Amino acid sequence: MTTSLEYDYLQRKNLQPQESGEDQELALTSEDYSLLTDLYQLTMAACYTGEALEQRWASFELFVRRLPDNFGYLIAMGLAQVLEYLERFRFSSSQLAALQATGIFAQAPERFWSLLAEARFTGDVWAVPEGTAVFAKEPLLRVEAPLWQAQLVETYLLNTLNYQTLVATRAARLRDVAGPQAKLLEFGTRRAFSPQASLWAARAALAAGLDATSNVLAALRLGQKPTGTMAHSLVMAIAATQGSEAQAFTAFHRYFPGAPLLIDTYDPIAAAKRLAERLDAGEIQLAGVRLDSGDLVTLSQQVRSLLPGVPILASGDLDEWKIAKLKADGACIDGYGLGTQLVTGTPVNGIYKLVEIDGIPVMKESSGKLTYPGRKQIFRSFAAGQVKADRLGLVTESPVGEQPLLQLVVKQGQRMQQPESLAQIRERTAASVASLPAEVRNLDNPMPGRVKISDSLQELIQQTQLRRQKNPKSKI
Incomplete structure (x- = not known):
C-alpha cells in the first residue's frame, strides 16, 4: 500500500497512487534530478555525514x-x-519524506536530513x-x-x-566517412533507450555534425527544424484505398509539395520511372527520394540515371562501415538517414x-x-x-x-x-x-x-x- 508520505510525493507529481505504490508513468522532470541516482550514493553520503567527513x-x-x-x-x-x-x-521536503518512508535510512544521522534539505x-x-x-x-x-x-x-x-x-562520437565518425557535403539525418528516436535518451541523442548528433533530426520535440527545443520523409504505411494505405503508389505520392505532395518520397515500398525502379515522367512533364517538383532496403549500390545507380537531378537519401541500419563500403562500391547517394546504429551500440x-x-x-x-x-x-x-x-x-x-x-x-x-x-x-x-x-x-x-x-x-x-x-x- 502507498504510505501517506509517498502519497504526498505522488500528489505533488500529479499522479494517482496505485494499490502497489507504483508510479506507472515513470516520467522525469527537472524536479526529480536529485533522486535520479543510485541508492549507494545516498547511503555513502549518510555515512560520510555520520563520520564527520561530509x-x-x-x-x-x-x-x-x-x-x-x-x-x-x-x-x-x-x-x-x-x-x-x-x-x-x-531535495524537496516531499522527496525527503519519501526517502524516509523507505526505512532504509532509519539509522542515518539527523544531520544527513538537514544537509539534504539545504542541498x-x-x-x-x-x-x-x-x-x-x-x-x-x-x-x-x-x-x-x-x-x-x-x-x-x-x-x-x-x-x-x-x-x-x-x-556524438558515432555522429562525428559518420560525418568523417560520409564527407562534408553529404546530408546526414538523425532518425534514431524509436531505437534510443528511452524518451529522454532520444532527446539527448538528437542533441549530441546535431552538435557532432549531423544536419537535422526527425525528433520533433528535440528539434523545436533546440531551435531547429525537424526533418523527415514518410513511412511505407502511408504508401500502402493510400495505394490500397485509392488505387496506386503514384496516387499516394500525389496525395502526399498535395499537402507537402515537393517533399522527399520513399520509393521502395514496391518496385523502386518502376516508381523512379513514373516520377521521372512526371518531372519531365513539369507536373511535380521533387526534393529527393529515399531508399530504405535492397541493394543500395545498384538501386541508387539506377535511380540516379532516371532522376539525375534529384538527391537520393539512403537508410536502413546504416553505420560508418556500411557508408564507407557504399561509397567505395560507387553508390550514388547524397545523404543518409541514421538511426539504430547511431543511438545504440x-x-x-x-x-x-x-x-x-x-x-x-x-x-x-x-x-x-x-x-x-x-x-x-x-x-x-x-x-x-x-x-x-x-x-x-x-x-x-x-x-x-x-x-x-x-x-x-x-x-x-x-x-x-x-x-x-x-x-x-x-x-x-x-x-x-x-x-x-x-x-x-x-x-x-x-x-x-x-x-x-x-x-x-x-x-x-x-x-x-x-x-x-x-x-x-x-x-x-
Whole structure:
C-alpha cells in the first residue's frame, strides 16, 4: 500500500497512487534530478555525514579506462546537461519524506536530513569543451566539492556524459566517412533507450555534425527544424484505398509539395520511372527520394540515371562501415538517414573516481582497474595543425608549447561561461576530428591517440602507492 508520505510525493507529481505504490508513468522532470541516482550514493553520503567527513574537500574525475572497440577517440558531449543538473540540484521536503518512508535510512544521522534539505551544489567543475576529441584515461570532467556533493552527483553525470559522448562520437565518425557535403539525418528516436535518451541523442548528433533530426520535440527545443520523409504505411494505405503508389505520392505532395518520397515500398525502379515522367512533364517538383532496403549500390545507380537531378537519401541500419563500403562500391547517394546504429551500440564505459581528498592524492589499485591519483590536466601539443600527442599531468604543471584542455566551467556553484550554441559545438567537433592523425580516425584497427603520463604524475603514483604500503591501516 502507498504510505501517506509517498502519497504526498505522488500528489505533488500529479499522479494517482496505485494499490502497489507504483508510479506507472515513470516520467522525469527537472524536479526529480536529485533522486535520479543510485541508492549507494545516498547511503555513502549518510555515512560520510555520520563520520564527520561530509564537508571534506574532494576531487573526482570522470574518464574512460579504454575506448570502445575500433574507436580511436571520443568526442566529449553532454556538459550542457551536466551544468543544468548542477544548477537545479535540490531535495524537496516531499522527496525527503519519501526517502524516509523507505526505512532504509532509519539509522542515518539527523544531520544527513538537514544537509539534504539545504542541498545546493557549491563546488567547482573543470571540463573539456563539448566537441573536443579525448582519449582513454583522460578526464572529460573533474568535480571539486564537499565530499557529499561530489559523491551524490556521480550517477547523473555518468548517465548524460556516457550516452551523449557515445552518440556524438558515432555522429562525428559518420560525418568523417560520409564527407562534408553529404546530408546526414538523425532518425534514431524509436531505437534510443528511452524518451529522454532520444532527446539527448538528437542533441549530441546535431552538435557532432549531423544536419537535422526527425525528433520533433528535440528539434523545436533546440531551435531547429525537424526533418523527415514518410513511412511505407502511408504508401500502402493510400495505394490500397485509392488505387496506386503514384496516387499516394500525389496525395502526399498535395499537402507537402515537393517533399522527399520513399520509393521502395514496391518496385523502386518502376516508381523512379513514373516520377521521372512526371518531372519531365513539369507536373511535380521533387526534393529527393529515399531508399530504405535492397541493394543500395545498384538501386541508387539506377535511380540516379532516371532522376539525375534529384538527391537520393539512403537508410536502413546504416553505420560508418556500411557508408564507407557504399561509397567505395560507387553508390550514388547524397545523404543518409541514421538511426539504430547511431543511438545504440557498444557503450562508452565512463567511470567517476575519487582522486584527492583534503589535498591527499588517492588511487585505486585493483587489478585491471588502476586509477591515477591527484587532480590532472590534459596538455595537448600540435604539429602542422595535427594533434601530435597528449600529456596527462598534474594541475600544478605548466604547459610547454601545449594547450590545456580542461577549463573551469563552474566556480563555487556558479557558471563561468554562457551556454554554447549547437553551431559552435559542431564547428569545434569538425575542427577537432580534422586535427586527428589519419591512423586515429581509421574505422578498422585505429591507433588510439598517444597519451604520455608526465614525470610529475609518475612520481605521484609511486608516492601514493608507497604511502599506502607503509600505512595499510590508514583511513585514506
